[in-house]
Amino acid sequence: MDICECVKRIKKELDSVVSFWTAHSHDKVNGGYYNCLTEDGKVYDSLKYGWLQGRQVWMYSKLYNTLSHYHTPEILGAAKTGGEFLLKHVLSSGGSRCYFILTEEGKPCKLQRKPYTECFFVIGLAELSRATGEERYWLAAESMLASLIHWIRFDDSELGAPNLPGCDPCSELGRPMMLLNVLTEICNGQSELRDKYKEHFQWAVEAILKHSDGNWVREHVAPNGSLLSGCRGRQVTPGHALEAGWFLLQEAATRGDTALQSKAIKQFIEAPYAYGQDKEFGGLYYFLDTDGYCPTQLEWSMKLWWVHCEAMIAFLMAYEATGDKQFWTTFSKITDYTLSKFSDQTHGEWYGYLTRTGEINQTFKGGPYKGCFHVPRCLLYCLQILERLDKNTD
């Protein structure tokens, strides 16, 4: 695959994916977006997922802010209806938390004891404030960011999970990863903002690096990086590691830090790709155990769309950072597998969940964990890199 051909392929894919969501997900009565959509876009459940609302606001705002093709009143309007839904309904009445599940009208159904809905509330509103210039979105984002930093770095007791004496202190990869991503999104490369959050950036990068021992990126380690016992300590999630890899590469590029770039590529991109591949049926596993025990998660061997999205971004970013052709070769291989297995050329968007052997296991396009986010984010980021590469080779 050459770069110019790849640009066309990814651009076409992005348009088809975004059209799926703009055509089928908008709730014109209550604002916000329907998340549960069948293969052909029918709403099969009217519940709304707080984190998917935040993700779609981010996605639309990002498209508006970065691609002239999407810099339209329609996309901005669609982003704003989600932003209003976030502020009016997803944000809890006291303003301290975000609901995970809500009815279509915005009545809360479930609050998680995890901080991830809040992460997407922050990045959605931050990007929307850049699109609209409206400060109230920015203020809500930065205020929730302060809580996120407190929960992730210092004390998460406000999240409501009891701290029982049998639980060894544990760093979950998702927390420093998401904090790094949220900080990157909030600052958007602006040096004043980066200065303000400098120490938190540094903490997040160091906390992520502690999850790698050079060979494995473990999902759970002790706060000092040492090994935890049992399944928890042995669990690896290749897609998560690859996503952390490109978060670190973004940060390395902003800093011009080649040592961080090299660690990100070796430990968080090359290593998890090597151990995460299914050599028999292709694609990347969802969960594995470092010592070869069978993971207890029933879906361990399934092939998930987002894992492959992260792998695409990670290898293309590694290629742009280094110019090393082997990363382009791997990117091309993953992209071929991913587009051929997940993308639905008939109705648009991608299937999310395949069996180990690559059969479609879930026909829906949107569900509680799959919204307008990983696919278009991957396609947008790949397109931006490919266009830069294309320009440089002209």
Add this chain to the structure above:
Amino acid sequence: MDICECVKRIKKELDSVVSFWTAHSHDKVNGGYYNCLTEDGKVYDSLKYGWLQGRQVWMYSKLYNTLSHYHTPEILGAAKTGGEFLLKHVLSSGGSRCYFILTEEGKPCKLQRKPYTECFFVIGLAELSRATGEERYWLAAESMLASLIHWIRFDDSELGAPNLPGCDPCSELGRPMMLLNVLTEICNGQSELRDKYKEHFQWAVEAILKHSDGNWVREHVAPNGSLLSGCRGRQVTPGHALEAGWFLLQEAATRGDTALQSKAIKQFIEAPYAYGQDKEFGGLYYFLDTDGYCPTQLEWSMKLWWVHCEAMIAFLMAYEATGDKQFWTTFSKITDYTLSKFSDQTHGEWYGYLTRTGEINQTFKGGPYKGCFHVPRCLLYCLQILERLDKNTD
């Protein structure tokens, strides 16, 4: 398959399964049982699951109390070490709840916002009190039963899940089902005890029946039995329905209630078996949607051991209750599929999780949701019925 041949097959299987747990699961240092065991019995994680501790205490005590072959000091001793672990560690310090996950030494790691660990605490200790004659086990069981009745029938706010305004009131099939099973186990057919809990038996039976509209046994309905919207209202779980079916059949037999027997068989055994079968690859699905949408649970099409255990008991019990040969034919068909696909003739015990096509997806024999319970319970109950049938045909 004739009955006499079937008795031999099931007896041999039961002995092989029980041997697996007695050989590999006992924690001789801390008491209680290791739950996470590989294919060949190695402990791959030392965490202990409260509900699996209670289930194993029940299983050992039941075997001791009902089969002369297992009426041994070894089985009683093994049941007692689990019973002590329940009282010392699984029961929370205030005595009001049971921990879901503990370290091997008994330090608590996780408390669920569901009442199921408590259900197995009650039936484990009740059966152990019958085995040992020790009243303290009985008192602990009846005291926790009072809490269970309160949570399941009247007010579950003590379980800690917030009641948010977007959640329509909902009956979860698992709750009345487990209450009926716990009451059945506590009373063990004794009329004095049945009188004491009579009204709760009646409530549980009626609440279960509300989950069937004649065609489908829905996992979630409104408290009056009416339909709930969305995926929640459309979810059916054939294994759960079949298990409820034989719980109802047990109750119908105790009462001599032929109307209840007929409802149990038609609505909770024949119907879910009809819609639950995978006509392409054999076996029973885990989750389905009444309107044919794709379930959002990633494991919806997988074949789980316990689902097939419940189907075996349900059809054999229906055959004993009615003498209708078609139930024997279905029982034989399910038993052939189940033993050929799940049972491990090399190391003993059964695999728990197969892909839709019947490949082993998880090699372990014990994990967070699979312990010494569904397989030996199924084999014991089937053996007891088969021996009665065998005697009657002599």
